[in-house]
Amino acid sequence: MKITHVEQFAPKNRTRLIRIGTDAGIDGWAESTLEGKPKSVPAVIDEYAQYLIGKDPLRIEHHWQQIYRSAFFRGGAHNMSALAAVDAALWDIAGKHYGVPSYKLMGGAVRDRIRVYAHWGIRDLSDEGLEASRKRLDMLQKKGYTAYKAGPAGPWRAHEPPSRIDQFVEAAYKMREWVGPDVELCFDFHAKMTPALAIEVCNEIKGMRPMFVEEPVPQENTDALKLVSDHVPFPIATGERLLTRWEFREVIEKQCVALLQPDVAHCGGPSELKKIANYAEVYYQHIMPHCAIGPLALGACMLVDAVVPNFLIQEQVDAGLGNGLLKKDWEVIDGHIPLWETPGLGVEVDEAEATKEFTGESYGYHAELGGETYHENDGSVADW
Numbered sequence: 001m002k003i004t005h006v007e008q009f010a011p012k013n014r015t016r017l018i019r020i021g022t023d024a025g026i027d028g029w030a031e032s033t034l035e036g037k038p039k040s041v042p043a044v045i046d047e048y049a050q051y052l053i054g055k056d057p058l059r060i061e062h063h064w065q066q067i068y069r070s071a072f073f074r075g076g077a078h079n080m081s082a083l084a085a086v087d088a089a090l091w092d093i094a095g096k097h098y099g100v101p102s103y104k105l106m107g108g109a110v111r112d113r114i115r116v117y118a119h120w121g122i123r124d125l126s127d128e129g130l131e132a133s134r135k136r137l138d139m140l141q142k143k144g145y146t147a148y149k150a151g152p153a154g155p156w157r158a159h160e161p162p163s164r165i166d167q168f169v170e171a172a173y174k175m176r177e178w179v180g181p182d183v184e185l186c187f188d189f190h191a192k193m194t195p196a197l198a199i200e201v202c203n204e205i206k207g208m209r210p211m212f213v214e215e216p217v218p219q220e221n222t223d224a225l226k227l228v229s230d231h232v233p234f235p236i237a238t239g240e241r242l243l244t245r246w247e248f249r250e251v252i253e254k255q256c257v258a259l260l261q262p263d264v265a266h267c268g269g270p271s272e273l274k275k276i277a278n279y280a281e282v283y284y285q286h287i288m289p290h291c292a293i294g295p296l297a298l299g300a301c302m303l304v305d306a307v308v309p310n311f312l313i314q315e316q317v318d319a320g321l322g323n324g325l326l327k328k329d330w331e332v333i334d335g336h337i338p339l340w341e342t343p344g345l346g347v348e349v350d351e352a353e354a355t356k357e358f359t360g361e362s363y364g365y366h367a368e369l370g371g372e373t374y375h376e377n378d379g380s381v382a383d384w
């Protein structure tokens with residue numbers, strides 16, 4: 001079997017997909033979306049396609065090594081997202097070629113279903129805000145979720161007055177009151193805080209027993225992350241912006257966090273996600289893969305979630321369950337997604353929808369992520 005073509009599609013405003021075709025008539029699909037950067041990853045994939053055409057698609061690790069190592073410049077979000085999509089599509093082809101779910105080729109499943117959390121929280125404490133939050137919670141509770149994630153909205157300065165912190169803390173305690181002690185609650189700080197502010201806020205919410213706080217500070221300085229972890233009495237998580245084992249190395253070895261969130265679509269694909277998980281297992285850290293894009297990326301995450309012992313919970317967003325791209329959406333039952341039995345990555349792509357070209361207005365500079373971000377009081381740049 002040989003790779004004959006690599007096609008790319010842009011069916012939604014930000015969604016980018018690839019289809020790797022073979023002379024055996026087997027196609028592998030994957031998502032190549034990089035949030036906020038819709039144009040650059042397809043250009044990288046075009047370059048990789050020149051290498052891939054004519055090659056045996058079943059030599060997945062060999063191709064990963066070739067693409068990562070032999071092109072001189074390594075890593076970076078664009079290269080790694082492109083490589084991640086190629087890797088996931090090859091795992092899809094391998095599963096279809098051998099007629100088994102791809103997780104059976106990665107050591108076999110160590111669990112029967114994948115626990116997922118949903119995004120829900122209270123941000124607005126007004127009557128209307130609370131009513132909207134209650135409505136969404138009622139809807140999600142019908143699917144049996146046992147964990148929810150929220151985040152403090154808007155930019156945060158190096159320090160904030162008590163009223164700003166108190167509003168977030170009050171909402172956090174109200175969330176606990178609403179869901180009770182059997183449900184887990186987590187908060188994504190989106191790396192917007194300084195270590196000092198993050199520690200202060202975390203200590204204010206420790207009484208409502210969070211499952212974790214995610215990205216309390218940016219990812220570049222592992223010592224700053226460890227400072228937060230060392231001063232907070234519950235798990236800290238990070239990893240959606242870290243790529244490859246080499247970027248995770250210090251976070252794992254210094255034990256800067258308890259929980260790792262590699263994104264399968266950016267960290268280098270399912271092959272690399274599994275290696276990061278195996279590395280973390282040595283330090284009793286668990287993975288909770290980041291997934292804020294679509295249903296093909298979710299399938300690639302669950303390929304690894306199925307086969308590693310140190311998996312805790314999977315992220316997904318509403319659009320990630322189908323987004324009009326699948327013949328049958330992923331289904332959350334009792335807070336879990338059951339493992340699939342079909343060959344490949346568990347998704348049957350609706351090719352008519354997936355190959356449509358998006359014709360609406362394209363996103364401008366960072367528009368997908370809300371555009372330029374500034375502090376209101378002085379116009380200085382704020383972290384997203």
Ligand SMILES: [Mg+2]
Pocket residue numbers: 188190214215240
């Ligand atoms: Mg996050």
